[in-house]
Amino acid sequence: MIRVAVVGAKGRMGASVVQAVNDADDMQLSHTIDHGQDPAQINSDNTDVAVEFTVPSASLSNVLTLIAQGVDVVVGTTGWDEDKLEQVRQALANAPRADQSVFIAPNFAISAVLADHFAAQAAKYFESVEVVELHHPDKIDAPSGTAIHTAQAIAASRREAGFGPMPDGTVTDGGSRGQVVDGVHVHAVRLRGLNAHEEILLGNAGEQLVIRADSFDRGSFMQGVLLAVRKLRDGGYPGLNVGLDTFLDL
């Protein structure tokens, strides 16, 4: 049995992970931790893999603690930038176990991962690309971690293809053009009734391609979370890996 700890267990995602682990034949819960409880209770004697879904302001500290405890970590919390990722790499370089792993995914739903992949492929064939993400109104960060990841993938693809900036004649902007991530405009909608959705709009003169991914409920993320737990437990992914495509044949 894979011994799994859940950090952020009382949250929307954490509670879903607790249920998914309880429902999995090859896993058992070792710890459920939430705000105010010490993640250092989790260690390599009682846990194989910790799953972390908390808040962007707490995630790095939790992950560094878990690395020091000798535990592999699957992270779904958003808010990662290059500086934070580098701190994780350095902590892993000094980790108790040589083959220790941290896996971070901005999105564990296959629809979102494929949308991201297809958007990066398509971006080099279109003059204009913009990203719209739509979420439930209880989400605390905007734009979504997924949308930032998508915009960065689109920008990298366009750079590789030798593309310059996109056409945009906007002169006055009170914020309506969204946040510019790596040269790509990203727009965030918050609406009761939604869960997690993303649309990538690609345009040329006289034509448009729309790529859309919809997560209608949190169950959509669980297959990806359990896959990551199993992959880390089986080994072969030492160090820091980012993105569910790490485990997919794309």
Ligand SMILES: NC(=O)C1=CN([C@@H]2O[C@H](COP(=O)(O)OP(=O)(O)OC[C@H]3O[C@@H](n4cnc5c(N)ncnc54)[C@H](O)[C@@H]3O)[C@@H](O)[C@H]2O)C=CC1
């Ligand atoms: N990668 C993915 O596929 C997905 C990622 N997310 C991300 O996961 C994160 C959590 O999302 P939700 O569960 O919707 O949020 P939530 O607000 O429902 O849950 C967060 C939980 O973390 C707890 N928490 C806060 N500080 C903590 C700390 N220091 N230690 C332990 N627990 C702490 C809170 O008490 C709460 O129970 C967000 O960053 C969200 O964007 C959400 C859905 C899918």
Ligand SMILES: O=C(O)C1=N[C@H](C(=O)O)C[C@H](O)C1
């Ligand atoms: O907070 C959410 O709900 C989600 N957060 C992640 C993000 O910010 O990309 C993943 C998914 O969009 C749901």
